[in-house]
Amino acid sequence: MLKKRIIPKFLIRGGRLVKGVGFHDNFREAGNPVSTAKVYDAYGVDELMFVDIDATLEKRVVTGSIIERVSEEVFMPFTVGGGLQTLDQIADLLRSGADKVSITSAAVQQPDFVRRAASRFGDQCIVVGLDYARTPDGRRRLFTHGGTVGSDLDPMDYAQRMQDSHAGEILLCSIDRDGTMSGYDLDLIHAISEKLDIPLIASSGAGTLAHCAEALEAGASAITISSMFLFSDHSPIKVRTYLSTNGFAVRSQLGSHS
Amino acid sequence: MIAIVDYGMGNVRSLANAFAYLGEEVVVTDQPQVMDDAERIVLPGVGAFGDAMRAMGEKGVIEPLNRQVMELRKPLLGICLGMQLVARQSVEHGNHQGLGWIDARVERLAPAPPLKVPHVGWNSLDFPESDWLFQGIRRQEANFYFVHSFHMVCARPEDRLATTDYGGDVTAVVRRGNILAMQFHPEKSQDNGLRLLQNWVNWSAGC
Numbered sequence: 001m002l003k004k005r006i007i008p009k010f011l012i013r014g015g016r017l018v019k020g021v022g023f024h025d026n027f028r029e030a031g032n033p034v035s036t037a038k039v040y041d042a043y044g045v046d047e048l049m050f051v052d053i054d055a056t057l058e059k060r061v062v063t064g065s066i067i068e069r070v071s072e073e074v075f076m077p078f079t080v081g082g083g084l085q086t087l088d089q090i091a092d093l094l095r096s097g098a099d100k101v102s103i104t105s106a107a108v109q110q111p112d113f114v115r116r117a118a119s120r121f122g123d124q125c126i127v128v129g130l131d132y133a134r135t136p137d138g139r140r141r142l143f144t145h146g147g148t149v150g151s152d153l154d155p156m157d158y159a160q161r162m163q164d165s166h167a168g169e170i171l172l173c174s175i176d177r178d179g180t181m182s183g184y185d186l187d188l189i190h191a192i193s194e195k196l197d198i199p200l201i202a203s204s205g206a207g208t209l210a211h212c213a214e215a216l217e218a219g220a221s222a223i224t225i226s227s228m229f230l231f232s233d234h235s236p237i238k239v240r241t242y243l244s245t246n247g248f249a250v251r252s253q254l255g256s257h258s
Numbered sequence: 259m260i261a262i263v264d265y266g267m268g269n270v271r272s273l274a275n276a277f278a279y280l281g282e283e284v285v286v287t288d289q290p291q292v293m294d295d296a297e298r299i300v301l302p303g304v305g306a307f308g309d310a311m312r313a314m315g316e317k318g319v320i321e322p323l324n325r326q327v328m329e330l331r332k333p334l335l336g337i338c339l340g341m342q343l344v345a346r347q348s349v350e351h352g353n354h355q356g357l358g359w360i361d362a363r364v365e366r367l368a369p370a371p372p373l374k375v376p377h378v379g380w381n382s383l384d385f386p387e388s389d390w391l392f393q394g395i396r397r398q399e400a401n402f403y404f405v406h407s408f409h410m411v412c413a414r415p416e417d418r419l420a421t422t423d424y425g426g427d428v429t430a431v432v433r434r435g436n437i438l439a440m441q442f443h444p445e446k447s448q449d450n451g452l453r454l455l456q457n458w459v460n461w462s463a464g465c
Contacts (some may be wrong), residue, residue, distance in 0.1 A: 001381065002373070002379050002380070002381045002383060002404075002424060003380040003381065003401060003424060004375065004379075005378075005379050005380070005381055041448070046379065046380055066266070068271070069270050071271055071275055072275050073452060075272070075275075075276055075279070075445055075446060075447070075448055075452060076403070076446055076447075076448050077403055077405070077443070077446045094269055094304070095269075095270075095271060095276070096271065097269060097271045097272050099269060099272070099304075099405070099443075099446060100405075119306070120305065120306075120309070121304065121305050122304055122305040122339075122407075123376060123407055124304075124376040124405045124406060124407060125304060125305070126379065158386075160464055168376050168378070168405075169378060171378075179344060193372075196374075197371070197374055197375060198374055198375070198376070199374045199376070199378050199379075219372070221378070221379065243332065250397065251380045251401045252399055252401075
């Protein structure tokens, strides 16, 4: 049976891990990417995710050398995102050891980008990130460039379009909930995972063990966790034990070199 | 020495890192001479079947591979798309000829909802516990990392060594003589994956 995935998501800024609130505020230092990856590998988490949060704004790509070092140390899947605008940049990251890439801004800016990337690297390689927030009229709208540039795009319609463009997975990030540890956006997770045939990775808002279960119950195939791992005493082992006790299929095995 | 065949598609670095971690000498190559010198060959692959066959053709590695695997009978390990390539044909984006080493077809996964495609994540295996490949693997902890939309359908059931359940049996490992291939990524399956790679190295040392 396929297991639900628990994925620590790390934000990279200037070669270090950070974590903030609402994409912009109160960034806190959270350690060295490579040593942190090793710790979570030992915890037996199911995947890792790295996002260079300034890459698009600064018009550059996430640092390949960090990825190379991670791939020398941990033997588990990881996804890398941040500033990807060309197919060659994706090829470089995959060659550095990444298994999947996440694409956010470029998917909005270049209507054909996801389709071309999926065609060259395979659908399963392409994770499309949806960063969204509620606008003053209460509707959810997509944002790009690390949450700084708004759009008229509705996340639900857009997710369907990305599936039609051969995205392998959808990574759903609520800017309003990011770093708040107040729970995932369950309505949208439920609506999108009901409608789509591709897996949904729910992100933004995990603060308690119950939040994790709620997101999976709503239909997510995987959940990402950042603040809760970095700034609370909830370890991946506690999350897994809780989920398993509550009837979710999760992996029991520990990580590498255990 | 292990030769990982590089035809421009696939996460060869992670594979090389995994074998290096196990203490094996490993070379990433597209050179027939290096494949000649190698005791074992690994065929990786990520992406689309047709593109991979075309890339292998352009790199000129198909003929050397045929020689190493089918004439010299060197141990071959295919991984993910590298597994599917050993089949006769695939229907991924049109009809494509494969290497044809295993009598099998590659077809699209079509599990009933709510199961999603691609099949992404850790899934359990149904495997023969006494087989050398699975020495040291505990059944209840035998989860491996899959990421694929197509799967291999074997004409000869005896070629299928292990399966996973994803809306029905899905071929996870095939083996025929010197050819071993895995749909999941052992190099991304933490301790269990490293163990399979080590078991393959140990077994192929006796070939």
